[in-house]
Amino acid sequence: MVSKLLKSLYIAVVYLFLYMPLAVAIVFSFNDASNSNAWSGFTTKWYASLLHDQSLIKSAVRSLFLAASSATVSTVVGTIMAIALHRYRFIGQKVVFGSLSVIMMSPEIIQGISLAMIFIVLGIPLGFTTLLLAHTVFCFPFVTMTVLARLKGVSRTLAEAAADLGANDVSIVRRILIPLIVPAVFAGWLMSFTLSIDDVIISFFVSGKSYEILPLKIYSMVRTGIQPDVNALCAALFFVTFAVVMISYRLVRDRK
C-alpha cells in the first residue's frame, strides 16, 4: 500500500517536472507585469496585444501549416516505403532499412547542416520548400517504422490469396494492406506532426528570411528581449493543438 502510494507520488512528481514550464507559461500569460517574473495581478491584455502582433501570429500559423503539410508528405513517403520494404525484395534493402534507424538517431544539427548543403548545391532557395523537404526527411522514418511494425502482423498469405484470385498490386495494396494499416498510418502522422512542431535546429539551418516560423522568430527575439505576449501565444497554441489532436484522434477511433 505504502509502496503503491510512493510509486504514484513519484509518477506525479515527474509529470510535474514535465508540465511545469508549460504551466508557468500559461499562468504568466495572465500576469500584469511586463518585465518581471514576479506575479503582479491578473490581466488579459497580452491576449489583446497578441491579436495586434501580426508578424507573431503569421509565424505561428506558418509553423502549424508546415507541421501539418510535412506530416502529410512524411506519411505518404513513409507508408510507401514501408509497403515496399514489406512486399518487395530488392538490392540495397538492408542499407535502406539500416539508414532509417540512423536517421532517427542522428543529431538534428548534422541533419540540418547536411540538408542545408544539398539545398545550396541543388540551388533550391531556402524557404518553405526546403523546410518541407527537411522536415519530411527527419519524420518519414518514424512513419515507416510504425507502419512496418503493423505490417509484420499481417500474414503474407492474405496478399497471396488476393493475387491468386486475380488482384493486381495496386488493388492488393489499396483494398487489403491500406485498410489494415490505417491506425499505424494515423499514429505515424501524429508522430511526424509532433516532431515537426517541436523542431528548432533543423529549421534553423534550412529556413530563410522569406519564411520565418515561430520557434526561429522567438529565437531571434530572445536576444532583443521577449515581449510577454509570447506567453499568451504559447498558451493559445498549446490549446489549439491539443484540441485539434484530440478531435482528430476521436474521429479516427470512432471510424474504427
Next chain:
Amino acid sequence: MLKTADNFCRTAVLYFIFIWFGVMVFAPNLLVLLASFLTKEPVWFLRLPLNLQAYRALGDAALLTVILKSVGLAFVTTLFCLLIGYPFTYFIAGFSKETRALFLMLIVVPFWTNSLIRNYALIAVLSEDGLINAFLLHFGLIAEPLKLLNTTFAVFVGMVYTLLPFMILPIYAVLEKIDRSIVEAAADLGAGPFEVFYKIVIPLSFPGIVAGCIMVFLPALTLFYVSDILGGADVNVLGSIIRNKFMIDHDWPVGAAISVALTAFMLVLLHLYYKSGNTVEQERQLW
C-alpha cells in the same frame, strides 16, 4: 497485361526509394564529408585543394576544452535522465493497458509546444525573481536569491527537461514487451524483488536503456538553443561550436570536420546498440 502493370509499379516505387535516399540522405552526408577535406574560402566558403587541415584544427586545446565540458554535461544529463526515467517507466509499465496509453500520451503532449518556447518558459522558474528562488526565500531556506540562470546548472536542468521523454519512450517500448510471467516465475522460485529487478528486468530492458542513452546523449551534445537561452554567453555545447563555425566564423571545413567526428561517434554508438540488442535476442533463444 497484369504482370507488366505490377512490374511498372514495383520499378516506379523502387526508383522513388533510391532517388529519395540518394538525394535526401546519402548525398547530404557525403557533401559534409567532402567539405571537411576542403579549404576555407571567404566568398564561396569552400575551395580546393583537398587537405586534412580541418581535422588538425580539432586538436586545438581551446576547442578540446569546450568539447570535453560539453561531453561531461551530456554524460551527467544522460545519467540523470536514466535515473529519473527508468523507475518512472517501470512504474507506468505496471498499469493496465488503457492507463498506460494515457500516461504515454501525457508524455507526448508537451512536445506540441515547441521545445525552444518551453525552455524559454524555464527562465521564469530559474531566474533570480523566479519560482525556485521565491519558494526558497519564502520558507527562509536562503537569505539571498541564488544565481541559477546563466549557469551550467541551468543548462543541465533544461537538457534533462527537454530530453527526459527520449529516455522514457525507448525504455517503455522494451518494458511493455517483457513477459510478466517470467517475472512472476522468478518470484515463485524464491527471487526477492531486487533480485528479480537486477537479474531479469534490467537485462531484458537493456536494449531500451542503450537506445534511450543514445537518444539523450547525442542531443545533449548538440542542443545549442538550450545553452543559449539558459546558459547565457558562458556555456557552450558542442552544437554551439558547430553552429558558430558555420554561421559566424564561416569556417565550413572545421565545422564539417566536427560534424563528421560526431557522425562517426554516433555510428560507433549505434553499432554498440545493435550488439546489445543481439545479445538479448541470443539469450532469449536459450529460454
